[in-house]
Amino acid sequence: MSLYKRKDSTCWWVRFTHKGKRVQESTGTNDRQKAQEYEAKLVNSLWEQERLGIKPKRQWNDAVVRYVDETQHKASQVSDLYHLRWLDKYLNGVELQVINRDFLEKILKAKQAEGVANSTVNRVLEVVRGLLRKACNEWEWIDRVPAVRMLPEPKKRVRWITRNEADRLVEALPSHLADIVRFSLETGLRRSNVTGLQWSQVDLVRRMAWIHPDQAKARKAIPVPLSTVAVLTLRKQIGKHQTHVFTYKGNTITQVNTKTWRKVLKEVGIESFRWHDLRHTWASWHIQEGTPQHILQELGGWSSPEMVQKYAHLSSAHLMEWVDRKIAVVQNVAEVVRL
Structure with a gap:
């Protein structure tokens, strides 16, 4: 294992081989002591993953990159990207395991504070929920998805013309x-x-x-x-x-x-x-x-x-036979009474 500096970076980088695979990444600091601590934590994390089956800690940013790449086919990706940019100020650098119901409630309140409609708040939360579901069900990065509370939306009537x-x-x-x-x-x-x-x-x-x-x-x-x-x-x-x-x-x-x-x-x-x-x-x-x-x-x-x-x-044709049947029954009863 070794720490080194690259020409294009002031931060220390760590580089070593684990289970035949090369591990190389930035420590995010130019302080050598902190870089050594980062290296030790990284080695310990790999050991926990291998021996104890503990999942590696993934950040929201990592999930966003993969989510955007895997949802390019979505017709609604343009709006997804808009919501993800808004979410960045609340979730940038946050570990996925930390995102719980209370965390999501704070995001909900923050969006509501902008004075937008409930439907707009729900569209943001749907993006968060979709990403977390992928992280749990497909990528196996987290063990569970927190419950996401959706706000009630008024049911709009269908607008049509004659x-x-x-x-x-x-x-x-x-x-x-x-x-x-x-x-x-x-x-x-x-x-x-x-x-x-x-x-x-x-x-x-x-x-x-x-x-x-x-x-x-x-x-x-x-x-x-x-x-x-x-x-x-x-x-x-x-x-x-x-x-x-x-x-x-x-x-x-x-x-x-x-x-x-x-x-x-x-x-x-x-x-x-x-x-x-x-x-x-x-x-x-x-x-x-x-x-x-x-x-x-x-x-x-x-x-x-x-x-x-x-x-x-807008169509009640399939109900007419039941209305007619009721009328027929009433007529039959009236006929019996007359007899």
């Missing part, structure tokens, strides 16, 4: 936005999937389009059967651009939540309506017209039935 409102909206919009809205209402695709749709993803003969796995939120391919209205809308775009379907003056479209969009909504009297509510509207229409939930789940590319369940209350 077909009459949709017709008024489409009629009032500029043609390039009207076509995108019309296609969205026919397919239920998310904004990025519509604005990014390319001709290579469309087969007008078979009346099909498809969203590739890396373009889908659930990272699963989505087949998109095209209605007659959707096909006619696509045919209007032929010749406007070589690769992309929906364009404006020869340029691809990335932003749709524009001043024009908001102005037209106000003009036609549609309030509290976001672009994503077009997808809610498409799903609501399907449910009201009797589309089975498992079919709607596949059409919409949702990963679980729970995602579709929020639209279930």
